Amino acid sequence: MSRLRFNISMSLDGFVAGASQSEQDPLGVGGTQLHEWALGLAAWRERHGKEGGDVNVSNDVVEESLQNLGATVMGRNMFGGTGPWGEDPWDGWWGDDPPFRMPVFVVTHHPREPLVKEGGTTFTFVTDGIESALEQARAAAAGKDVVLSGGANIAQQYLGAGLIDEMLIHLVPVLLGDGARLFDGGVAKVGLECTRAVQAPGVTHLTYRVVGAS
Amino acid sequence: MSRLRFNISMSLDGFVAGASQSEQDPLGVGGTQLHEWALGLAAWRERHGKEGGDVNVSNDVVEESLQNLGATVMGRNMFGGTGPWGEDPWDGWWGDDPPFRMPVFVVTHHPREPLVKEGGTTFTFVTDGIESALEQARAAAAGKDVVLSGGANIAQQYLGAGLIDEMLIHLVPVLLGDGARLFDGGVAKVGLECTRAVQAPGVTHLTYRVVGAS
Numbered sequence: 001m002s003r004l005r006f007n008i009s010m011s012l013d014g015f016v017a018g019a020s021q022s023e024q025d026p027l028g029v030g031g032t033q034l035h036e037w038a039l040g041l042a043a044w045r046e047r048h049g050k051e052g053g054d055v056n057v058s059n060d061v062v063e064e065s066l067q068n069l070g071a072t073v074m075g076r077n078m079f080g081g082t083g084p085w086g087e088d089p090w091d092g093w094w095g096d097d098p099p100f101r102m103p104v105f106v107v108t109h110h111p112r113e114p115l116v117k118e119g120g121t122t123f124t125f126v127t128d129g130i131e132s133a134l135e136q137a138r139a140a141a142a143g144k145d146v147v148l149s150g151g152a153n154i155a156q157q158y159l160g161a162g163l164i165d166e167m168l169i170h171l172v173p174v175l176l177g178d179g180a181r182l183f184d185g186g187v188a189k190v191g192l193e194c195t196r197a198v199q200a201p202g203v204t205h206l207t208y209r210v211v212g213a214s
Numbered sequence: 215m216s217r218l219r220f221n222i223s224m225s226l227d228g229f230v231a232g233a234s235q236s237e238q239d240p241l242g243v244g245g246t247q248l249h250e251w252a253l254g255l256a257a258w259r260e261r262h263g264k265e266g267g268d269v270n271v272s273n274d275v276v277e278e279s280l281q282n283l284g285a286t287v288m289g290r291n292m293f294g295g296t297g298p299w300g301e302d303p304w305d306g307w308w309g310d311d312p313p314f315r316m317p318v319f320v321v322t323h324h325p326r327e328p329l330v331k332e333g334g335t336t337f338t339f340v341t342d343g344i345e346s347a348l349e350q351a352r353a354a355a356a357g358k359d360v361v362l363s364g365g366a367n368i369a370q371q372y373l374g375a376g377l378i379d380e381m382l383i384h385l386v387p388v389l390l391g392d393g394a395r396l397f398d399g400g401v402a403k404v405g406l407e408c409t410r411a412v413q414a415p416g417v418t419h420l421t422y423r424v425v426g427a428s
Contacts, residue, residue: 012397012406012422013228169226171408171420173408173422174406175397175404175406182227183226183389190389192226192387192389193387194417194418197411197412197413199408199409199410204408204411206385206418208387
């Protein structure tokens, strides 16, 4: 059965992006600190078309998190931009050769034709809800798992709907103080079981299995 | 050097107590879930005067967290009650034989004579601030460490003042959705380093060293 896996970096105080996100500062104030643990890793560099890099326990966790994935789901905010696309729509944060290298389904209120990028990444814009996006992603994944990449808002929706099977939270020992909280008030009280905790330089990797509504 | 160590159980969504705390429900809605991992442990039972119990990896973490402690600091809310003490002041949540078995310094705005309880626990009420409470606790600890037991409000004050040396967060895989957040907006951005992550039944024990302001 194709599972929905959710991977995200979160500060110890619960933020997955800093305050004041903008086109110039997509991760918000201090938000880059959430990803510093990953930037030097061989697995990260390889995914972004670069050679070399660190091989430590985080590298194993990242490689494992990329295995058996057939499609990605993300929210509009993570693709980039807000509101109607306009006549000359922006192609988002990810450039001409995005690191996904698989079909990506972007949940949005605003219809748009699919975007085909280099390296196997296609962006399909889904306007009829998170269940539909997951169905389309599962079909595209052809038996492999689907990964939910964020951000906070869509993750809350998928978690609240009981659709996430596994969460891999990269817990980063910083306090951002403000920004986008992953678990904001009103999130559904699903049952969780921590199945693994891996301590690594600058990050703790926590794997949770979602075991149903509590 | 006597260190200030902070031990607390926190939900994955960042709460150290549930909503609507009251004298009848001191941990708030759902708050008891934060402590279920500990209740069956031999180390916990022994501290509360009971025999038997589970001996697992959490037991080791709890025993270690109780070693080399000479005094406890806590906030008024954790002692019990709010506002002026009144003519017949309540003795708080902890009963005649509190589990601390050491001098406890309660930070409060309202002066009160010390309380002597069974088993070595004395409560001293400190009205001139967190630094004074820590100084008094250090003097009482006579070279041993001081433990800060919570709650959220006083922990934020000590953390913000750069006075905490080590945090042991027992991260519990539940989502409370509301309550008292340990890391609420405006907390000081201290530097943290996770030095240990221990996965155990129903809890992940995360040790952080505070390495100074970032």
